[in-house]
Structures are given as C-alpha cells and as structure tokens.
Amino acid sequence: MSGPVPRRPLPWPPRARKLWEKFRHKSKVQAARRRAAMARHCGVRAAGLWARLGTGCPSHCLWGWHLSPGLSAARLAHAGAADQLQREYDAVVIGAGFKFSRASYLLSLLRPQIYTELELQRHGLRVLLRDPYSFTPLLEDRRPPRSLLLGHNMAQTQQQIAQFSQKDAQVPQGHAPSMAKLPRGHPAHRVAGMLLGGVSIAPTVVQSLLSPPLSSFQAYPEYEAFMGGLVSALDPLLDAPPVDTAALGQGSLLQRLRALRALQPLLRAGLALGQQLPRYYEVLTAPISKILDQWFESEPLKATLATDAVIGAMASPHTPGSGYVLLHHVMGELEGQRGAWGYVAGGMGALSQAIACAAAARGAHIFAEKAVCHVLLGRDGRAQGVTLQDGTEVRSKLVLSNASPQITFLELIPQEQLPKDFVRQIQQVDTRSPVTKINVAVDRLPSFLAAPNARDGQPLPHHQCSIHLNCEGTHLLHQAFTEATHGHPSSRPMIELCIPSALDTGLAPKGCHVVSLFTQYTPSVLAGGRPWDEQARNAYADTVFDCIEAYAPGFKASVIGRDILTPPDLERIFGLPGGNIFHGGMSLDQLYFARPVPSYSGYRSPIPGLYLCGSGAHPGEQGWETEPSWGAAGGGQEHVEEVQGQHGAGECPLPSLPSHGQGRGAATLMQPWAPSPGAGAAHHPPFLLSCRRRSDGSSRT
Structure with missing residues (x-):
C-alpha cells in the first residue's frame, strides 16, 4: 500500500467484524492449503509465500x-x-x-497459439468475457443523464450511438454489409489470394479494398470493418521477429539470408493493404483525433474510442502517432474473438499460475x-x-x-x-508515464446517475464494462494531458473504472466489490521538482474520487480502503522504467x-x-x-x-x-x-x- 489511509472514526459494522474474525481464524488453515496446492499442482518451491497472504x-x-x-x-x-x-x-x-x-487488471493480446500449445484452459485458466464492454456515463449541462454503451451486438450499439448522432450509427444505403464475420473458408479469401498474388488475407481487408472513399461513409460499423482490415494485415507481424537490419548490412551470408527471410511478413502486410496503404499509413502516423474526426461527429463516441489511443502513453489525442496505440489495443483476441478484453477468473495471477503449471508439466x-x-x-x-x-x-x-x-x-x-x-540509446528511450493505478475496496456497487442500480444491488450489464469517466469530449483528454506536461496532476483526469467482481464474485465478500481505477495524467515528478509524497498521493486520489462521486453519488461513502500507485511507485515496485x-x-x-x-x-x-x-x-x-x-x-x-x-x-x-x-x-x-x-x-x-x-x-x- 502506498501509505496509511485515513480511516473514518466509526466502529466496524457487525458484518465486517464478523467477516474479519472468521477470516483471521481460518487464515492459517487456508494458507497451508494454498501452499500444499501450489506444491502439488505447479511444483512451486516458493509456496511458503502464500502462507503470508492473509495473516x-x-x-x-x-x-x-x-x-x-x-x-x-x-x-x-x-x-x-x-x-x-x-x-x-x-x-x-x-x-x-x-x-x-x-x-x-484486464487480459487480451494473448496470442491464440499460446492458448493451444500450452493448453492453458486444461491448466485452470478461465477467462470471463465482457459483453457489453464499454460504458461512458455523461455529465452534461441542462440535459438529463445519458450514457453510451458499446457491445458486440452491432444493432444495439448503433441504437446507443444514435442518441448522439444518427450519422455515426447508420450504415449508408446500398453499401455492402460488413464481411468481418465471414468464415475463413469464404470465397472472399480465394478472391483476395488471386488479386494479391496468392497472399491469403482476411475478408475485412477485401472489404476495405473494395469500399468507397473514406468521406462517403461515416458510420461505426464501417469504422469497425476498416480497422479490422488493418489489424488482419498487420497481425502476422506480431508473431514474426523484426528484420535484423544489422545482419542485412554487415552479417555473414547466412545471417543476411535469415534477415531477408524476416522481410516476408512485412511484404505480405504491404500486399494485403494494397491500394489502401496510404489510408492505413495515415492511421499509423496521424493523431487519433484527426482519424476519428474523419469518421464521426459525436464527441462522446470519439472520446471513448480515443482512450485506447492514449492509455498508458504520455500523449494527447492530438499527438501524432497516437492512432497506432489504438490499433495495438484493437489487435487483442480472446477465445477466438477479435478485439475482446476480459477478466481472468480468480485475478490476473491465475494466468501466471496456469502458465506455471504448463511449464511444470513440461519439466x-x-x-x-x-x-x-x-x-x-x-x-x-x-x-x-x-x-x-x-x-x-x-x-x-x-x-x-x-x-x-x-x-x-x-x-x-x-x-x-x-x-x-x-x-546512450538505451538511456534515451522515452519512458515517460502518465499512469496512476488506484485499487479500491467498496461495500456496494457504484450507482451511476445515467444508469442507477437495481433495488437488490446486483450487478447490471454496464458494471462489467470498462467505465470511461471524464470522456464527454476529446478536449477534456487534451486538457488533462496539458496539465500533466506542466507538472500538475490532472484536475479532471481520464479514468477507466473496472469492477471485475461484477463477473467474478469470488474476488470480494458478499455484497462488496473490488474496483480498479486506471487513471491519467500524472507526471513522474511534480512541478518544482517535488517528489510524490503521501500528501500528494492522497490529494490526487481524492480528486479522482470526487470525479467518480459526480457520476455516481455515494461512491466515496462506500470506500473501505485504497491502494495508490503513482508512476514512481510503479517503477519502484514493479521495475517499470518511469512507471x-x-x-x-x-x-x-x-x-x-x-x-x-x-x-x-x-x-x-x-x-x-x-x-x-x-x-x-x-x-x-x-x-x-x-x-x-x-x-x-x-x-x-x-x-x-x-x-x-x-x-x-x-x-x-x-x-x-x-x-x-x-x-x-x-x-x-x-x-x-x-x-x-x-x-x-x-x-x-x-x-x-x-x-x-x-x-x-x-x-x-
């Protein structure tokens, strides 16, 4: 924990006291069982560390x-x-x-071959997919509370977008339907192979090659198909080592031949993109705000999509090249579903445990x-x-x-x-980070003005989503970024709020929940060269909680405890350079x-x-x-x-x-x-x- 958290001067509620006494009574027995299970199933010699988790x-x-x-x-x-x-x-x-x-706190970008070769499901990995996956509540002057909910059902997603823009939601009349879900054996693959000299590519690429110019359609389904085409072409590059430029110029004959072989995936990607290469090049190099402005007119939709372009990066939606970071997140895949992100049952450590078991099974x-x-x-x-x-x-x-x-x-x-x-080159690598992660334990689910909780307090569909706050427009993201560049934590930070216990009930006691807050922008060093101390950490966390309170009244009162990790903390604890x-x-x-x-x-x-x-x-x-x-x-x-x-x-x-x-x-x-x-x-x-x-x-x- 980053420091002592001020406690409310109230006695423990009877239920909490009872839970704690029961937990402490059983902690030693549970620790012994965990240690034995780790040693038995994974061959982990350090299972003794688990004995300390809960004492x-x-x-x-x-x-x-x-x-x-x-x-x-x-x-x-x-x-x-x-x-x-x-x-x-x-x-x-x-x-x-x-x-x-x-x-x-979320899983994606786990390559499908890893699933199959390591048999992770057999070793206990269970992924909880989310649908819907994105929820953006809004605070708007002189308007009743509204929200934007995005999911895998395109018809329902279009209805949500239509609240803000009919143009962004509609598919233009007479335009071909999306080919993103065509099976891999569809004739479109063979057509693509004939058109591109035998290079087999995904149907989304074929669609993007045959589609009209960008300005003739500004609809969300077409945007999804367009990005899918780029992902399908570039995806093989993730599995291939990059070209060894040193070997090409100075290596032996064998090294040069190997380096030339590494060029094949790059050439295939270029052929797959074909005549659309200039458009896709713009996505990789331009600010994401420019790309989204070409597609959409709805500010809440653009801001929601832009979060994936700046997350983890000391960059604004107006920063050139931010489009690639968004593409990097679209490249993810879970359970065969492109672009999906999900929770790991039991917490992210369960994935490490599954891989450890797979490794142990192989010696x-x-x-x-x-x-x-x-x-x-x-x-x-x-x-x-x-x-x-x-x-x-x-x-x-x-x-x-x-x-x-x-x-x-x-x-x-x-x-x-x-x-x-x-x-010198290693020292000059840009490692700036805007991220502060806050983990929160709460005694009830947040109830948003735009989507109030049910009377029974059970999770609703939007509780499983990545919940985007302060995303009424891309200008808010840019403003938050600008404040951080001057050494000040954002006064209205970008917040991605996730509640994994909405799907994985074993993460918290009954009625309680765990909340993950991925926030930015926070500088590594505060204005005037001041380091992050306990007062600065808690002041920023209070700012974040005030923002959440505006969207979900009662959130602050529900907090049991919190753990604050600023960029220096992420570097010190996890070895992340600059956080x-x-x-x-x-x-x-x-x-x-x-x-x-x-x-x-x-x-x-x-x-x-x-x-x-x-x-x-x-x-x-x-x-x-x-x-x-x-x-x-x-x-x-x-x-x-x-x-x-x-x-x-x-x-x-x-x-x-x-x-x-x-x-x-x-x-x-x-x-x-x-x-x-x-x-x-x-x-x-x-x-x-x-x-x-x-x-x-x-x-x-």
Whole structure:
C-alpha cells in the first residue's frame, strides 16, 4: 500500500467484524492449503509465500505476477530446452477478504497459439468475457443523464450511438454489409489470394479494398470493418521477429539470408493493404483525433474510442502517432474473438499460475526468493549465467531477461562490456508515464446517475464494462494531458473504472466489490521538482474520487480502503522504467526494428547469449507482455539448437540453489542439455529473469 489511509472514526459494522474474525481464524488453515496446492499442482518451491497472504493485520492481499518468464519457460520446456524463470508477488493489505490484481487488471493480446500449445484452459485458466464492454456515463449541462454503451451486438450499439448522432450509427444505403464475420473458408479469401498474388488475407481487408472513399461513409460499423482490415494485415507481424537490419548490412551470408527471410511478413502486410496503404499509413502516423474526426461527429463516441489511443502513453489525442496505440489495443483476441478484453477468473495471477503449471508439466522447476544481482559474463563476453544476491552463481548458456532494457543493460551488465552508442540509446528511450493505478475496496456497487442500480444491488450489464469517466469530449483528454506536461496532476483526469467482481464474485465478500481505477495524467515528478509524497498521493486520489462521486453519488461513502500507485511507485515496485507499462513509449520511432533500439530489435543484445523477452522488446505490449516472451523463447530455442550442435545434447542434474531468506525474486529451472561425453564442466540450464525494484532503490530480479 502506498501509505496509511485515513480511516473514518466509526466502529466496524457487525458484518465486517464478523467477516474479519472468521477470516483471521481460518487464515492459517487456508494458507497451508494454498501452499500444499501450489506444491502439488505447479511444483512451486516458493509456496511458503502464500502462507503470508492473509495473516497479520486486518487485510486484503494484492498481488502482481510477471507473466513473461513463465511463458518463455513454458515454450522452451515445450521445445525440450532448459530454462530458469522468476515469478514475484506483492502483498498489500487494504481490507479483509478482497482479492485485487494490483497492476494488470484486464487480459487480451494473448496470442491464440499460446492458448493451444500450452493448453492453458486444461491448466485452470478461465477467462470471463465482457459483453457489453464499454460504458461512458455523461455529465452534461441542462440535459438529463445519458450514457453510451458499446457491445458486440452491432444493432444495439448503433441504437446507443444514435442518441448522439444518427450519422455515426447508420450504415449508408446500398453499401455492402460488413464481411468481418465471414468464415475463413469464404470465397472472399480465394478472391483476395488471386488479386494479391496468392497472399491469403482476411475478408475485412477485401472489404476495405473494395469500399468507397473514406468521406462517403461515416458510420461505426464501417469504422469497425476498416480497422479490422488493418489489424488482419498487420497481425502476422506480431508473431514474426523484426528484420535484423544489422545482419542485412554487415552479417555473414547466412545471417543476411535469415534477415531477408524476416522481410516476408512485412511484404505480405504491404500486399494485403494494397491500394489502401496510404489510408492505413495515415492511421499509423496521424493523431487519433484527426482519424476519428474523419469518421464521426459525436464527441462522446470519439472520446471513448480515443482512450485506447492514449492509455498508458504520455500523449494527447492530438499527438501524432497516437492512432497506432489504438490499433495495438484493437489487435487483442480472446477465445477466438477479435478485439475482446476480459477478466481472468480468480485475478490476473491465475494466468501466471496456469502458465506455471504448463511449464511444470513440461519439466520446469520454479524457485522463488532468488534475487539476481548481475549477469555473469565470460572472458569472451558471452552471458554465462547469473549471480544471486547471496553469492550463488548459476551457470548457463542462455539468459532471458524480462526486466526492462534499462535495468537489464544499465544495472545488471557492467557498462564497459557494452558499446557506448548502445548505452546512450538505451538511456534515451522515452519512458515517460502518465499512469496512476488506484485499487479500491467498496461495500456496494457504484450507482451511476445515467444508469442507477437495481433495488437488490446486483450487478447490471454496464458494471462489467470498462467505465470511461471524464470522456464527454476529446478536449477534456487534451486538457488533462496539458496539465500533466506542466507538472500538475490532472484536475479532471481520464479514468477507466473496472469492477471485475461484477463477473467474478469470488474476488470480494458478499455484497462488496473490488474496483480498479486506471487513471491519467500524472507526471513522474511534480512541478518544482517535488517528489510524490503521501500528501500528494492522497490529494490526487481524492480528486479522482470526487470525479467518480459526480457520476455516481455515494461512491466515496462506500470506500473501505485504497491502494495508490503513482508512476514512481510503479517503477519502484514493479521495475517499470518511469512507471511506463510498455517498458518504453509506443511511438513509431520506438517500434519494430527500433525496439528497444535500432540494430538490436530481434530480442538479441550486444551480449551473446542474452535475450530480452519483456515489453521493451518487439512488439511491445501492455501489462501482460506475452508476445515478446514467445518471440524471445523462439530466438532462445534457435540459440539452444546452435549450442547443442556444438556441445551435444542430453541431460544433466539441475544445479542446487539454496534458499534465500525473505527475498522476493523467483527463478525457474528447467531440465538442461548436458555436455557431450568427456566434456569438463556441466552446462547449466538457460536462465530467465524478471525484475522489480526494492524499496531501497536496488533491483529486485
């Protein structure tokens, strides 16, 4: 928790006191069961940490798990390679019986091949899809309360939009219906293949190629089809490593051929876009406000859509390139449904647990309480493993880092081992963040003026949505951004309010709920160079609560406790550089073959045997960075194959790692390859690490 929260001078209600006493009485038994279950099902050696979640003061535990290490470990285990992983937790107490996803709170961008190859559903993953998915209540002068509700039913969505603009909701007469839902075997695919030289693309691309100019239709269904066409063309690029520009110019013949092969997905994307390429290029480079103005006239609709273009970014809807961030969020997919975002049953940690189980089933061993101090380098400059905080050395032929590029290269690697230009480029990566995350426990659902609660207090459809506040127009988002650029937290911040307990009732006691507030804009350093202190944190949280109170009277009185995470807190606790949820900005100058820096975009680094697998690598993800891990694991697998070709393959015992007191790191060991007969030393498994920061400022890896 970011600090003590002033409590109301009232005695505990009888029901709350009874819940707390029951919770404390059973905490030790529950902790033992959790520890046994983790050890039994996942092979997690650090299950003892779970024993502390629910003991101590009147509490609730908040946890945040890193996904990428487990994902890379699972993939390398599936490929027969060896790995080490770290997983971490954080416990924060704000109210008995509540479960929070402290940082990440929604799931998407989890690639379908990850679902299938790791069999995550079999390992316990359950996703709760949302429909409707977006709710925007409005505060308008001289008008009764109105709201905008968006869902997957296009007819109902059009009716909602028609409240504000008939033009935005309608499909022009005589225009072809949307092809977005045509099955993949539809003849349109074959037509696309013939038109584009055998390149098979999705029907949405065909529709966009054959549709009239942009100015001739300004309707939401056509906007959805247009964006779907761009997503279908660019989606394969997420699964392909970026072009290795250094190898193209300076590599060996084999490296150049591999780099040329990496150009194929890029060429396919260009062919798929065809004559519409200029229009799509505008989406990627222009301000999202310009794009939305071309499509719509309704300010509430434009502001609601614009939130996905600026979320997590220190950018305004008027910032060039903000359109790509919106596209990045549209690229998500869940349960085969394009663009869907959902809650993970049991909290976001359940996804990490499912991946851990998948890794364990393939031979991974997960160790917690192992803090990494630095990466071991050999005389030839290659990564040879890691050194733990207690002095233990773990030798390895391969190290994968889920830490940010800044921590990996500026803190865990001796600077003299890196090219000076590379260090300078890493230092110059834009890591500004506008995000402050607030987790709230409430004793009842918020009741919005635009959609009051039912008498029984049960969740209504809009309670499962991402609820957008202060989104009456894009000018409000720009105003909030401008205030932050001058060092002042927004007086009317952009707020995305989610209530996962509306669908997942196990997250809170009966009648109570957990509320996640993703807010911006807040600067990393306040005006005058002032740091964030307890007074500043609580003052900003009070501002956010005042805004919510205007839309949902009674919200402030329902609050039981809160946890405030400003940009410096996100950096200190989770290792997010500058508090940036992407490990670096998502502007075009920091994407594809420029992520994290030019010439080192293919998950590799200047240190042979060291790979990046976090959000700082291509393609850059929010929160649950699955694709960089998957891609890095693929690169690591190729490295393993090369090493096996040199040293032979087999098995050798896992290195022993002594327990490490009360550290918060974690590592996963997977069955390694062994040296060929007669070799002098054992080749230990590849090591995969992730990182947060300790309260004293040191790295927690």
